[in-house]
Each structure stands twice: as C-alpha cells, then as structure tokens.
Amino acid sequence: xxxxxxxxxxxxxxxxxxxxxxxxxxxxxxxxxxxxxxxxxxxxxxxxxxxxxxxxxxxxxxxxxxxxxxxxxxxxxxxxxxxxxxxxxxxxxxxxxxxxxxxxxxxxxxxxxxxxxxxxxxxxxxxxxxxxxxxxxxxxxxxxxxxxxxxxxxxxxxxxxxxxxxxxxxxxxxxxxxxxxxxxxxxxxxxxxxxxxxxxxxxxxxxxxxxxxxxxxxxxxxxxxxxxxxxxxxxxxxxxxxxxxxxxxxxxxxxxxxxx
Amino acid sequence: xxxxxxxxxxxxxxxxxxxxxxxxxxxxxxxxxxxxxxxxxxxxxxxxxxxxxxxxxxxxxxxxxxxxxxxxxxxxxxxxxxxxxxxxxxxxxxxxxxxxxxxxxxxxxxxxxxxxxxxxxxxxxxxxxxxxxxxxxxxxxxxxxxxxxxxxxxxxxxxxxxxxxxxxxxxxxxxxxxxxxxxxxxxxxxxxxxxxxxxxxxxxxxxxxxxxxxxxxxxxxxxxxxxxxxxxxxxxxxxxxxxxxxxxxxxxxxxxxxxxxxxxxxxxxxxxxxxxxxxxxxxxxxxxxxxxxxxxxxxxxxxxxxxxxxxxxxxxxxxxxxxxxxxxxxxxxxxxxxxxxxxxxxxxxxxxxxxxxxxxxxxxxxxxxxxxxxxxxxxxxxxxxxxxxxxxxxxxxxxxxxxxxxxxxxxxxxxxxxxxxxxxxxxxxxxxxxxxxxxxxxxxxxxxxxxxxxxxxxxxxxxxxxxxxxxxxxxxxxxxxxxxxxxxxxxxxxxxxxxxxxxxxxxxxxxxxxxxxxxxxxxxxxxxxxxxxxxxxxxxxxxxxxxxxxxxxxxxxxxxxxxxxxxxxxxxxxxxxxxxxxxxxxxxxxxxxxxxxxxxxxxxxxxxxxxxxxxxxxxxxxxxxxxxxxxxxxxxxxxxxxxxxxxxxxxxxxxxxxxxxxx
Numbered sequence: 001x002x003x004x005x006x007x008x009x010x011x012x013x014x015x016x017x018x019x020x021x022x023x024x025x026x027x028x029x030x031x032x033x034x035x036x037x038x039x040x041x042x043x044x045x046x047x048x049x050x051x052x053x054x055x056x057x058x059x060x061x062x063x064x065x066x067x068x069x070x071x072x073x074x075x076x077x078x079x080x081x082x083x084x085x086x087x088x089x090x091x092x093x094x095x096x097x098x099x100x101x102x103x104x105x106x107x108x109x110x111x112x113x114x115x116x117x118x119x120x121x122x123x124x125x126x127x128x129x130x131x132x133x134x135x136x137x138x139x140x141x142x143x144x145x146x147x148x149x150x151x152x153x154x155x156x157x158x159x160x161x162x163x164x165x166x167x168x169x170x171x172x173x174x175x176x177x178x179x180x181x182x183x184x185x186x187x188x189x190x191x192x193x194x195x196x197x198x199x200x201x202x203x204x205x206x207x208x209x210x211x212x213x214x215x216x217x218x219x220x221x222x223x224x225x226x227x228x229x230x231x232x233x234x235x236x237x238x239x240x241x242x243x244x245x246x247x248x249x250x251x252x253x254x255x256x257x258x259x260x
Numbered sequence: 261x262x263x264x265x266x267x268x269x270x271x272x273x274x275x276x277x278x279x280x281x282x283x284x285x286x287x288x289x290x291x292x293x294x295x296x297x298x299x300x301x302x303x304x305x306x307x308x309x310x311x312x313x314x315x316x317x318x319x320x321x322x323x324x325x326x327x328x329x330x331x332x333x334x335x336x337x338x339x340x341x342x343x344x345x346x347x348x349x350x351x352x353x354x355x356x357x358x359x360x361x362x363x364x365x366x367x368x369x370x371x372x373x374x375x376x377x378x379x380x381x382x383x384x385x386x387x388x389x390x391x392x393x394x395x396x397x398x399x400x401x402x403x404x405x406x407x408x409x410x411x412x413x414x415x416x417x418x419x420x421x422x423x424x425x426x427x428x429x430x431x432x433x434x435x436x437x438x439x440x441x442x443x444x445x446x447x448x449x450x451x452x453x454x455x456x457x458x459x460x461x462x463x464x465x466x467x468x469x470x471x472x473x474x475x476x477x478x479x480x481x482x483x484x485x486x487x488x489x490x491x492x493x494x495x496x497x498x499x500x501x502x503x504x505x506x507x508x509x510x511x512x513x514x515x516x517x518x519x520x521x522x523x524x525x526x527x528x529x530x531x532x533x534x535x536x537x538x539x540x541x542x543x544x545x546x547x548x549x550x551x552x553x554x555x556x557x558x559x560x561x562x563x564x565x566x567x568x569x570x571x572x573x574x575x576x577x578x579x580x581x582x583x584x585x586x587x588x589x590x591x592x593x594x595x596x597x598x599x600x601x602x603x604x605x606x607x608x609x610x611x612x613x614x615x616x617x618x619x620x621x622x623x624x625x626x627x628x629x630x631x632x633x634x635x636x637x638x639x640x641x642x643x644x645x646x647x648x649x650x651x652x653x654x655x656x657x658x659x660x661x662x663x664x665x666x667x668x669x670x671x672x673x674x675x676x677x678x679x680x681x682x683x684x685x686x687x688x689x690x691x692x693x694x695x696x697x698x699x700x701x702x703x704x705x706x707x708x709x710x711x712x713x714x715x716x717x718x719x720x721x722x723x724x725x726x727x728x729x730x731x732x733x734x735x736x737x738x739x740x741x742x743x744x745x746x747x748x749x750x751x752x753x754x755x756x757x758x759x760x761x762x763x764x765x766x767x768x769x770x771x772x773x774x775x776x777x778x779x780x781x782x783x784x785x786x787x788x789x790x791x792x793x794x795x796x797x798x799x800x801x802x803x804x805x806x807x808x809x810x811x812x813x814x815x816x817x818x819x820x821x822x823x824x825x826x827x828x829x830x831x832x833x834x835x836x837x838x839x840x841x842x843x844x845x846x847x848x849x850x851x852x853x854x855x856x857x858x859x860x861x862x863x864x865x866x867x868x869x870x871x872x873x874x875x876x877x878x879x880x881x882x883x884x885x886x887x888x889x890x891x892x893x894x895x896x897x898x899x900x901x902x903x904x905x906x907x908x909x910x911x912x913x914x915x916x917x918x919x920x921x922x923x
Contacts, residue, residue, distance in 0.1 A: 158656070165600070165658065166656075167601070167602075167603040167656075167658070167722075167723075168600065168601075168602040170602055186725075187603075187605075187723055187724075187725030187726075188725070215725065217725075218727075
C-alpha cells in the first residue's frame with residue numbers, strides 16, 4: 001500500500017522541520033509513500049464555510065488524485081488535515097456539494113469522497129503501530145518529560161475528524177511513550193493557542209499561549225510537541241521562548257536515529 | 261370446510277390513514293372459506309367485539325381472522341370475545357396490519373396490498389388450526405426478590421404483608437442499597453437512615469421474609485409459577501446465626517487497610533467488619549483479600565476474641581435451591597465510572613468527588629462524622645462547585661444518552677444543605693437544564709436559588725485544573741455569553757447512574773429482555789410498566805429506568821401488587837400451544853431434549869406392536885405440556901420431523917409462507 005503524501009504550503013516554507021523529519025522517519029519506518037504530484041493549496045480556512053463551493057475545489061482535486069493512487073492521503077500539517085478531511089466528508093455526505101463540485105471540476109470519474117484522509121499520527125497508531133514503532137527506536141529519549149500539545153484542529157469537530165477523544169486525547173502521549181520519553185499530561189493541552197487572533201489581537205493570543213505553557217510547566221513538562229505550524233508560531237513567538245516547542249516529527253527522527 | 265369471518269380494524273387513523281381498510285375487507289371476502297368480512301373503526305371496543313360475536317352467531321363461524329394491531333396487544337382480547345360466542349379461542353388468528361404494515365409504510369397502495377397479503381396469510385393458517393385446550397399448572401406460593409435496596413425491601417414487605425413468603429437475595433453483605441448511604445432525602449429533607457432503617461428492621465423481623473445477603477443467583481430454571489432457583493451463598497467466614505454483631509472482632513483486627521465500601525472508599529475498615537451500624541443482618545464478614553489468617557495463616561485474633569465462636573476461616577460457598585412462583589428484579593444502580601471524563605480531574609485531584617461520595621462526607625455517620633472537609637487536606641472548603649450531567653444526556657459516546665433523572669434534585673439538595681449548615685460557603689452549580697418535575701420539586705429547587713443564594717450557571721464545564729491550592733473550574737455561562745473560570749476548593753460531580761452491572765447476567769438467566777443501556781424492558785411502556793415480557797418476572801426500581809426514591813417505592817409496591825395477584829392463584833392456565841412428539845416417527849436421538857430450555861422433554865422406553873404378534877421396545881421423546889412453553893426450539897431441531905408445535909405446526913407455517921409468496 002502506497003500513501004499519497006500531502007505536505008501543504010507551510011511545510012515547504014515556515015515549517016520545513018515538520019516535513020523533512022517526517023519524510024526521513026517514514027523512510028526509516030519502511031512506509032511506502034510518495035509526494036502527491038502537483039498538489040495545490042488545501043484551501044486554508046476558506047473551505048470550512050458551509051455554503052461555498054469554489055473554495056473547496058482545490059482540496060477535491062487533491063483528494064481525487066489520491067483516489068487514483070491507493071486512496072490513502074497522508075497529511076501532516078494539522079490545518080491541512082482538518083480542511084481535507086472536512087471537505088472529504090462533504091463530498092461523501094453532502095449531496096448538493098458533491099453535485100456542484102463534480103459539475104464544476106468535470107473529472108474523468110466523479111469524486112464521491114472515496115479517499116481516506118490519514119494524519120501522520122494516525123498512520124503511526126493504526127498502520128505502523130506504537131508497539132512496532134517502539135521496536136524501531138534506536139535512540140530512545142529516555143527521561144525527557146514532554147507535554148503533548150494538541151490544539152484544536154486535530155480533534156474537532158470530533159464527528160468528522162474522529163481522531164481521538166477531544167476532551168481526553170491520548171494519541172500523542174502514546175507516541176511520546178513509544179519514542180522512550182515520559183509524557184506529561186496537563187490540563188491545557190487541548191486549549192486554543194490563539195490561532196489567527198494573533199494577527200488582530202496579539203495580547204489575547206499571548207494570554208492563550210501563556211496559559212498553555214504555564215499549565216505544562218506546572219505539570220513538569222520540559223518541552224512541548226505539536227503537529228501544527230500555527231500552534232508552533234503562537235507558542236514560540238507569543239510564548240517568548242518560555243518553553244521549548246518542537247514538531248513531533250523532529251523527535252521521531254531523533255529517536256529513529258535519522259536526524260542529522 | 262371452515263366458515264371464516266374476517267374483521268378489519270381501522271384503529272382510528274392508525275391503520276386507516278395508510279391502509280385502505282374497506283378494500284382489504286372487500287378483497288378478503290372473496291377468499292375461499294370466508295363467509296363474512298367487516299371493517300370497523302375500533303374492533304377492540306365493546307361495539308367492535310359485539311360485531312364479531314354477532315357475526316359468529318349469525319353465520320355460524322368456525323374461525324375468526326382479525327386484521328389489527330400486534331397479537332401482543334389484543335390477541336387475548338379477541339380470543340376472549342370468540343370464546344364468549346362459543347368458538348375455541350385458538351381458532352382466532354391476528355393479522356398484524358398496524359406495527360408490521362401501516363406504521364412502517366407511507367404508500368397507501370403498497371400498504372393496502374401488503375395488508376391483504378397478511379390477511380390471506382392468517383386465513384391460510386386458520387384453515388389448518390384445530391381447537392386447543394390449555395392445561396393447568398400449580399403455583400408455588402413464594403416470591404424471590406433479587407436485590408435488597410429500597411426497591412427490593414418495599415416489594416418484599418408488601419408481598420409478605422399479603423401473607424406470602426418472600427426471599428430477598430442481596431449481593432452485598434447488608435440490605436439497604438444506595439439509599440442507606442444517603443444523608444438527607446429530597447424534597448422533605450428527612451434523613452434517609454431514619455426512614456430506611458425501620459423498613460430494614462421490618463424485613464429482618466418479618467417471619468415471612470428470609471434475607472440472604474452476600475448471595476448471588478446461580479441459575480434459574482422453570483417458568484411462571486414454577487421457578488427453580490439456585491442461590492450461591494458466598495462464604496462470609498462468620499456464622500450468621502451465631503454472630504451477635506458485638507463488634508469486638510473489628511476492634512481487635514490488625515489489618516485495617518480495606519477500603520470502606522459503605523463510605524465509597526473514602527476511609528478504611530478492618531478485614532473483619534460490619535458494613536455499617538444499622539446493617540441487616542447485623543453480623544460481621546471477613547474480607548479474604550485483607551484477612552491475615554486467610555492469606556497467610558498468621559493471626560486469628562478475631563476468632564480468639566469472639567465470645568460465640570462465630571468465626572470460621574474455612575467456610576465455603578454454599579448453593580441453596582429454592583422454588584418460587586414469581587421473581588422480582590430489584591438490582592438497582594451504580595454511578596458510572598468516570599474514566600471517560602478525565603477533564604474533570606476526578607482521578608487526578610482528591611478534592612473532586614462524586615455526589616455519592618459527597619453524600620457520605622455530609623453524613624453524620626460518614627468518614628468525617630458529618631464535618632465538611634476536603635479529602636486532600638482536611639480543611640474546610642469555602643467555594644464548592646457542582647457539575648451536573650457528568651455523563652448524562654451525553655451524545656459523544658463517553659457517557660449515557662439518557663437523563664439520570666435524580667441529579668438535578670440531589671444537587672439542589674446538596675447546595676441547599678451546604679448553605680444552611682455553612683453560610684460562609686459559596687456554592688456554584690453548572691447545569692444544562694434544571695429538570696425538577698414532581699410534587700414539591702420545583703419549589704424545592706427555587707428555594708435553593710431564591711432563599712439560599714445558590715449560584716446556578718447555565719452551561720457545561722470544559723475542564724477542571726489546579727492552580728496553586730485552587731481547583732479551577734472552566735466553563736461557559738450561556739446566559740451571560742462568556743467563559744467563566746471559578747476558583748474552587750472542592751468540586752462535586754453529579755455522575756450519571758447506570759444499572760447494576762450484575763443485571764446483564766441475571767437478565768440472561770431469567771430470559772428477561774434488556775435495552776441498549778442495560779435497563780430491563782417492561783412488557784408495555786405505558787400499560788404494563790412493572791412486568792417483564794417474560795411471564796412471572798417483575799421489575800422494581802432503577803433496574804427498569806432512572807427514578808428517585810418516591811417513584812421507586814411506588815413502582816416497588818405496584819410490582820408487589822402484580823406478584824400478589826399471581827401468587828393468589830392456585831393454578832395457572834398453561835400455554836396450549838405446546839410441542840408434541842409423533843412417537844411413530846421419533847428415533848430417540850435426544851437432540852430435542854438437549855435444546856429444550858425448560859427441561860420439558862424426557863425420553864421413555866415404549867413397547868410398540870409390529871404386527872404378527874411381535875413387539876419392539878423403542879426409546880421415544882415425550883413432552884410435559886405443563887412445562888413446555890411452546891418456544892419451538894425442539895421442532896426446528898428434530899432431524900426426523902417428529903416434533904411439532906400445536907397451533908404453530910410446520911404445515912401451518914408452510915401454508916403461511918405459501919400465502920405470502922402466492923401472487
């Protein structure tokens with residue numbers, strides 16, 4: 001089975017570490033994947049508008065292209081994952097949207113939501129398996145106390161994302177355990193980082209970041225991991241370096257011994 | 261040739277809105293054998309029944325087909341009607357054109373066609389019906405009550421009051437159930453112990469009632485009026501008859517680390533213990549997991565100090581077999597486990613407690629002697645936040661979809677008692693809706709808000725986390741449209757309630773049906789709310805659905821009335837539709853005997869004449885018609901086709917199938 005890998009724009013610019021270490025780790029784990037050809041923007045936040053067709057089209061193109069391969073679209077950026085999965089759900093269950101999008105795109109074969117949108121963490125959990133991952137770890141991060149930062153995009157809306165329990169997630173904690181480190185559970189791990197409010201009301205975003213970081217610190221975390229470039233921005237820029245934050249793929253590559 | 265009458269019911273608009281009832285009656289009139297076909301607005305009404313009776317007399321009918329609702333609803337009604345007009349009641353067939361037709365279809369033409377087919381099917385079967393006579397079986401005049409909480413206690417007392425013997429089987433070491441743990445009861449705020457313990461004593465002193473605590477149902481055989489039940493009396497390592505409940509053993513016991521179940525694990529108890537001061541029976545029990553003597557042979561202090569030699573470390577479980585005419589299920593509830601609700605910090609912070617734990621903390625006989633202190637540091641809390649609907653009305657899959665019904669009232673009670681006893685405390689309550697229907701209930705809740713200044717916040721809580729010494733309760737206030745964070749000293753969670761986990765096993769043994777939430781299903785949601793669809797099984801208390809104490813007691817008494825009605829009969833009419841074996845075909849293979857769930861089939865060696873003066877002894881199956889419940893398991897299993905069911909013979913069923921398939 002081959003996974004069609006969708007990096008998205010941020011991973012090619014601001015969040016290169018997320019992408020590079022993600023690929024290296026996949027290779028180390030022996031996962032068969034290929035970057036999807038001529039991928040386009042996922043649509044960013046716009047496709048989330050329920051009544052808008054045009055903004056969803058680029059996402060549908062990507063989804064339809066993955067269908068032509070093995071039908072497994074692998075995502076890494078939390079925001080891309082959220083958007084692609086939600087557009088896919090619309091193509092599956094919203095008759096009106098499916099009809100209009102297909103009429104507009106006029107693909108050789110109509111797209112009806114056949115592709116599975118799989119986040120990298122879901123791949124580790126469901127396809128590789130955390131037990132198997134543990135066996136492949138060569139440099140366990142023993143003793144490192146790491147807090148998982150989920151943010152919102154991976155978890156909600158739960159009815160569509162079906163990623164983990166949105167109130168009590170455990171997937172990143174299990175990942176942290178698999179790479180040999182110690183997960184630190186803290187209350188604010190699924191609270192908002194400040195998101196785009198950072199642009200208009202920086203003071204609010206700063207407060208939100210501080211909230212997350214203080215909660216993690218109080219619980220004894222030495223570092224946070226995230227899968228989201230926007231969370232990374234807020235926690236580092238607005239967090240003013242109060243806490244080390246890394247992409248989970250970087251730690252994964254380190255544990256697998258493929259981080260140069 | 262039979263003379264058949266067909267009677268098509270409109271059921272008001274229930275049937276007639278989707279099925280052209282006049283057409284159904286008209287078409288069925290043309291069926292061979294049908295001499296009269298009528299339709300009427302309400303066939304079950306007195307006028308409708310008179311229509312059937314008159315037709316029977318006028319046309320000399322030999323059989324009747326009623327196209328109406330489910331036979332579960334009115335088969336008995338129409339059988340009686342026909343019997344009164346001189347037809348054998350088993351010459352009545354019901355074609356269900358309501359539940360299985362009009363209610364589930366929209367298209368009038370299609371539904372009408374289906375109703376006609378269902379009518380034809382019933383006619384085809386009726387043509388092969390034969391008059392049947394039901395036998396009789398004796399009723400064992402003793403009832404079993406499973407569960408010794410307030411529901412079981414009330415049912416048992418009422419049944420005993422009517423003069424029948426009752427056994428209460430309770431899995432824990434004392435009767436009293438959850439109610440015994442409560443402090444005060446809404447809406448009158450009388451103390452739970454004051455109203456419950458006299459009833460417990462009444463049970464103990466009533467010579468018609470036999471209480472078996474620390475016991476479980478092992479197996480159930482038989483049928484209504486004649487149940488045979490095996491009860492496992494688990495070893496309590498203390499002789500119940502000789503123990504006087506003096507409590508010296510508890511003081512001497514050196515192993516004091518067992519969690520006190522009665523106090524919801526908030527403090528410890530010795531390995532030998534009496535659950536609480538008013539326990540019934542008031543005798544000790546040894547926890548073998550904690551007892552040093554049982555674990556490693558060293559100790560024996562309790563035995564040495566027991567004045568009446570009641571301790572027996574080698575006691576074994578004992579199986580008691582009893583016979584009953586009726587069984588009451590009163591297995592009650594437990595609060596759900598909160599493992600899916602870690603966001604409220606129940607497992608993380610000691611000062612986040614459940615309402616039942618809070619009940620023990622407020623109780624004068626509880627772990628803190630009724631002093632309100634935090635479990636973590638023993639300090640008096642000044643801000644207490646209650647969170648309602650923890651796992652109730654939950655559509656996320658983490659909790660239960662239903663309303664637990666009791667939480668709004670007990671939370672109002674807790675809040676009010678707190679403000680009354682400790683006016684210096686600040687009390688907040690998060691709620692989705694406040695649901696307080698019931699006599700004097702809404703007045704009670706309003707008193708909490710208006711008189712006691714309890715701060716009710718409409719909204720749900722996202723999480724509880726610790727900041728310094730405070731538990732921060734983060735929630736939404738929907739009325740002010742804002743996020744609120746309330747620094748609290750203690751948080752009380754109104755956990756949803758669910759049926760006692762033992763109920764699944766018990767329901768299976770009783771062949772009583774349960775719903776998706778493990779609540780026992782009643783025979784009819786409105787008209788038979790205290791009976792299980794399985795004859796002879798009755799439902800008392802929360803095992804049937806969430807309810808508070810007044811409602812539980814009402815239902816328990818209603819349940820007792822039904823049991824008394826059954827036990828007052830000397831005999832019960834058996835099911836006439838029983839299996840019988842054709843001895844000329846039976847090969848004696850025993851397959852039917854093995855599948856019969858009621859033990860109704862036995863094998864006998866019988867002599868058969870072969871002709872020419874020769875005889876042969878063969879082993880053949882015989883059915884005891886008093887025990888057979890007509891389930892049909894044997895008829896489908898029998899490899900030679902010797903076994904058949906009266907009223908539902910293979911021929912009749914094939915005739916029905918043919919009628920359905922015929923175009």
